[in-house]
Amino acid sequence: MLYTLATIIVVVLIYFLFVYFTQKRVVKTLKEDEFKAGYRKAQLIDVREPNEFEAGHILGARNIPLTQIKMRMKEIRPDKPVYLYCQSGLRSGRAAQYLYRHGYRQLYQLEGGFKKWTGKIKTGK
Incomplete structure (x- = not known):
């Protein structure tokens, strides 16, 4: 029983390390000031759900x-x-991985996501 639990923990840990290093390779994570410096000349995509x-x-x-x-x-x-x-950086990393697999190479994400953003925002109705 203990051996099975340890194996599961190791497999999960390896999976998360694999995802982490894959994302590091395909998307550059930018601090807010770096993000602000470049996003106006790029395609700025919010990958959160419409209500967010x-x-x-x-x-x-x-x-x-x-x-x-x-x-x-x-x-x-x-x-x-x-x-x-996105809100925290998880979904934007997944979106970047998907886009990378389909030929996109200039991929950047906001460190900490929207919840860390201090710049100008727009709200809906």
Whole structure:
């Protein structure tokens, strides 16, 4: 029993390390000032769900939720930088991995996500 539990813990740990290092390879994580310096010349994509986007988002962002990225990938140009963010950084990392597998190479994400953002925001109705 103890051996099985230890094996499961090791497998889960290896999986998380694999995901972490894969994301480090495919997407560059930027601090807020670096993100601000480049996102106006790029495609700024909020990968949170529409209700989260409406509650508040970075000025100029387009909402393409992670759950819809496969269907809406044609809306994102592969020849221009893509700046991604979500609430904390997990979903934007997953979106970056998906885009990378489909030929996108200039991928950036906001460190800490929207919850750490101190710049201008726009809220819905």
